[in-house]
Amino acid sequence: xxxxxxxxxxxxxxxxxxxxxxxxxxxxxxxxxxxxxxxxxxxxxxxxxxxxxxxxxxxxxxxxxxxxxxxxxxxxxxxxxxxxxxxxxxxxxxxxxxxxxxxxxxxxxxxxx
Amino acid sequence: xxxxxxxxxxxxxxxxxxxxxxxxxxxxxxxxxxxxxxxxxxxxxxxxxxxxxxxxxxxxxxxxxxxxxxxxxxxxxxxxxxxxxxxxxxxxxxxxxxxxxxxxxxxxxxxxxx
Numbered sequence: 001x002x003x004x005x006x007x008x009x010x011x012x013x014x015x016x017x018x019x020x021x022x023x024x025x026x027x028x029x030x031x032x033x034x035x036x037x038x039x040x041x042x043x044x045x046x047x048x049x050x051x052x053x054x055x056x057x058x059x060x061x062x063x064x065x066x067x068x069x070x071x072x073x074x075x076x077x078x079x080x081x082x083x084x085x086x087x088x089x090x091x092x093x094x095x096x097x098x099x100x101x102x103x104x105x106x107x108x109x110x111x112x113x
Numbered sequence: 114x115x116x117x118x119x120x121x122x123x124x125x126x127x128x129x130x131x132x133x134x135x136x137x138x139x140x141x142x143x144x145x146x147x148x149x150x151x152x153x154x155x156x157x158x159x160x161x162x163x164x165x166x167x168x169x170x171x172x173x174x175x176x177x178x179x180x181x182x183x184x185x186x187x188x189x190x191x192x193x194x195x196x197x198x199x200x201x202x203x204x205x206x207x208x209x210x211x212x213x214x215x216x217x218x219x220x221x222x223x224x225x226x227x
Binding site: 043048103105 | 121144146148153154155156157158161201214215217218219220
């Protein structure tokens with residue numbers, strides 16, 4: 001979905017490095033989410049935000065932090081990357097309307113050596 | 114807690130119908146969703162169904178919901194090789210007490226053989 005843009009699309013880095021993944025959206029949605037996807041495990045929620053002043057931990061928030069700089073921007077940081085954080089990371093947005101479908105970016109493939 | 118279960122793999126022949134099944138646990142879910150993920154891409158919303166509906170049809174896609182058994186299925190008629198992808202079932206959960214979060218299944222990888 002081109003309305004949800006993730007950067008970078010791919011990143012290879014070393015253990016212990018600080019990494020930031022960016023997400024921006026043009027859909028005007030209030031709600032934004034970060035997930036990671038691992039083979040055989042599906043999608044797991046890391047953090048979510050319902051508006052600029054709202055940050056909530058998801059299922060697997062340890063080792064991650066987020067910043068909601070504006071309605072359109074939601075970044076995910078790994079303060080000190082470790083190899084088991086190697087995964088595909090997705091940002092998603094939703095409007096908060098009753099049917100609340102989430103719209104996903106194309107993902108960031110992160111490899112930590 | 115909430116859980117969504119799907120079988121991990123399904124293989125069909127081109128032209129046949131595919132049926133992907135899903136069970137969920139949260140009876141308070143308002144909407145249930147099907148997403149498609151093609152290789153190297155994000156999740157694309159295919160369709161969703163309101164919990165007071167039994168069926169929804171959209172071209173080749175038919176969604177059936179059995180709310181009593183908490184069972185959701187996605188039928189793809191005349192399956193094509195381009196339908197090969199991972200299909201995720203998701204429910205509108207109440208994760209952490211906050212409405213609006215989705216609980217995803219682990220995904221069913223559909224392989225379509227020519």
